[in-house]
Amino acid sequence: MSHFGILSSFDHSLQNWATYKSRIAQWFIANDIGAKTDGEGVKRRAILLSALADNTYKLTADLALPRKLEEVAYEEILKLLDKHFTPKVCGFGKRHKFYAAVQEPGETPSQWAARLRGLTAHCNFGKVEEALRDRFVMGMSPGPEKEKLFAQDVDTLDLAKAVELAESVRSARLGAAAAAQPQQDQLFKISPRPNNSSNTRAAKEKCSVCGYTNHKASQCRFASYKCKKCNTKGHLRRMCKVNVITSEVGESDDDGKLFVIRANRGEPMTEFILLNGVRLKFEIDSGSGVTVMSEKTFKNHFKDVPLSTTNKRLCSYTGDRINCIGVARLPAAYLGRTHSLDVYVVRDGGPPLLGRDFISLFNLQLSPCNYVSDTPASALSDQLKIRYPHVFSDKLGKFNKYTVKLRLKDNAKPIFFKARPVAFALRDKVGKEIDRLVELGVLKQVASAEYASPIVPVLKHNGAVRLCADYSVTINKQLIVDQYPLPTINELFSKLHGGKQFSKLDLSMAYNQFVLDEESQNITCINTHRGIFKYTRLVFRPAIFQRAMENVLSGMDGVLCLLDDVLITAPDKKNTFRETIRCT
Numbered sequence: 048m049s050h051f052g053i054l055s056s057f058d059h060s061l062q063n064w065a066t067y068k069s070r071i072a073q074w075f076i077a078n079d080i081g082a083k084t085d086g087e088g089v090k091r092r093a094i095l096l097s098a099l100a101d102n103t104y105k106l107t108a109d110l111a112l113p114r115k116l117e118e119v120a121y122e123e124i125l126k127l128l129d130k131h132f133t134p135k136v137c138g139f140g141k142r143h144k145f146y147a148a149v150q151e152p153g154e155t156p157s158q159w160a161a162r163l164r165g166l167t168a169h170c171n172f173g174k175v176e177e178a179l180r181d182r183f184v185m186g187m188s189p190g191p192e193k194e195k196l197f198a199q200d201v202d203t204l205d206l207a208k209a210v211e212l213a214e215s216v217r218s219a220r221l222g223a224a225a226a227a228q229p230q231q232d233q234l235f236k237i238s239p240r241p242n243n244s245s246n247t248r249a250a251k252e253k254c255s256v257c258g259y260t261n262h263k264a265s266q267c268r269f270a271s272y273k274c275k276k277c278n279t280k281g282h283l284r285r286m287c288k289v290n291v292i293t294s295e296v297g298e299s300d301d302d303g304k305l306f307v308i309r310a311n312r313g314e315p316m317t318e319f320i321l322l323n324g325v326r327l328k329f330e331i332d333s334g335s336g337v338t339v340m341s342e343k344t345f346k347n348h349f350k351d352v353p354l355s356t357t358n359k360r361l362c363s364y365t366g367d368r369i370n371c372i373g374v375a376r377l378p379a380a381y382l383g384r385t386h387s388l389d390v391y392v393v394r395d396g397g398p399p400l401l402g403r404d405f406i407s408l409f410n411l412q413l414s415p416c417n418y419v420s421d422t423p424a425s426a427l428s429d430q431l432k433i434r435y436p437h438v439f440s441d442k443l444g445k446f447n448k449y450t451v452k453l454r455l456k457d458n459a460k461p462i463f464f465k466a467r468p469v470a471f472a473l474r475d476k477v478g479k480e481i482d483r484l485v486e487l488g489v490l491k492q493v494a495s496a497e498y499a500s501p502i503v504p505v506l507k508h509n510g511a512v513r514l515c516a517d518y519s520v521t522i523n524k525q526l527i528v529d530q531y532p533l534p535t536i537n538e539l540f541s542k543l544h545g546g547k548q549f550s551k552l553d554l555s556m557a558y559n560q561f562v563l564d565e566e567s568q569n570i571t572c573i574n575t576h577r578g579i580f581k582y583t584r585l586v587f588r589p590a591i592f593q594r595a596m597e598n599v600l601s602g603m604d605g606v607l608c609l610l611d612d613v614l615i616t617a618p619d620k621k622n623t624f625r626e627t628i629r630c631t
Contacts, residue, residue, distance in 0.1 A: 088121030278324035341396035557611030
């Protein structure tokens with residue numbers, strides 16, 4: 048009697064039991080062998096045992112002792128093998144691997160999402176899709192795709208939409224890069240034929256993965272191994288190309304000038320690149336002719352990579368010689384492309400720099416930027432403070448157009464959390480912050496409450512404490528979310544077009560300037576070591592805040608706002624002053 052499909056043997060030293068168990072179950076279904084035709088499982092047991100390799104059969108017989116395999120039912124044999132071959136899963140270990148995963152260079156958003164979904168096995172997440180969405184966004188490589196996702200509303204963004212958005216941004220980016228890439232004629236190179244045909248044959252047959260000549264690279268069993276030299280998959284250490292670069296780099300002795308000037312103001316342009324399998328943060332410096340790195344940074348990340356000597360002389364902006372101890376040619380991956388990059392190592396230095404060699408190699412386009420000066424404009428500030436003292440005082444302002452109402456869903460239920468313990472080192476600071484908010488009228492103590500959220504004290508850089516309510520465990524999921532779009536960067540720039548003078552107003556404690564109605568105050572209560580307090584002012588609601596700000600500032604030309612920042616622009620200083628007064 049013929050059968051559908053091919054049932055291979057199972058060797059536990061080479062194969063995975065869970066995979067084989069699934070395959071043999073499908074084989075039984077295809078050949079109509081089941082409970083109806085094989086009620087006691089005698090036939091299925093015989094087929095399974097006959098498909099076991101010798102060592103696996105002996106192991107199964109040992110597991111069944113003191114009974115013989117012929118005396119053990121088919122389902123019981125499956126349970127014995129399941130118990131033996133299924134390792135105990137460490138849930139936290141699996142979750143750690145999931146949360147530590149990041150998007151690899153060259154990996155598309157769809158591939159990244161698929162790999163991430165595979166890591167959720169045995170994590171036992173309560174909400175798998177939410178965990179997948181969060182890790183998908185947070186683990187993405189820095190770039191326009193990640194920036195686009197960060198601008199989305201977390202309450203409405205799911206994984207499928209996140210993947211779709213990331214793919215669309217990636218396609219647009221690659222399309223723009225392809226359009227900017229100049230077309231090049233294909234070059235056909237004619238090389239002389241080597242004299243020794245046997246050497247040529249050996250070179251062709253040599254496996255690029257392991258170095259042996261008895262098989263092809265596509266058949267090499269080491270193809271999935273990770274190189275201990277460059278930390279990338281696809282070859283062994285002895286075939287790593289990094290090892291080949293040991294000779295001197297034949298360069299001219301032209302000076303490589305490094306025009307780096309440090310100042311206290313202005314953030315540097317930085318980019319992350321994957322250098323020899325290591326993700327590093329570099330500063331982009333168009334004044335540097337070469338890519339450089341300090342000896343300390345090189346030893347921390349590439350201590351096994353040999354340095355080659357170089358004749359290139361490096362000097363600073365003032366003409367002082369820089370002590371260059373060598374150069375290493377390393378694979379650099381950026382924006383889906385990989386090139387070999389010469390990295391010069393200097394004795395003493397600051398952060399790694401990407402020079403013009405990197406900019407040219409990856410065809411980076413540095414957009415021109417008009418000059419922008421930052422003028423204190425103390426006269427304007429003084430006039431505004433004199434004319435509107437109540438606006439620029441240290442007291443908390445108050446939005447007097449209307450009160451804010453937080454709307455609960457119909458099925459909302461009160462949730463009360465007890466106060467979380469506060470570290471003794473922070474107790475006094477938390478107490479002072481509570482007193483400050485009570486004095487400002489932001490908090491008001493109450494005797495009891497139906498809703499109560501715990502607090503999370505956050506230590507600020509100046510040593511003070513910011514008081515944060517953990518509403519994620521109480522009311523966040525029970526609120527009806529207000530929808531209002533934030534302006535995009537293109538919309539903001541279009542409103543700034545034609546402006547030459549700019550002034551900025553930054554609202555202090557912006558959200559707290561909005562008063563909550565009585566019902567909303569009762570659901571924002573926090574439980575602290577000092578008792579229960581309710582918020583009388585808005586804590587955090589970007590959509591509500593942006594809508595109110597745009598309504599207040601509507602009709603004003605050259606005025607735009609993004610949450611608590613108001614930017615005023617005009618063609619000259621006089622008009623800027625007038626518009627600033629109108630906004631104030």
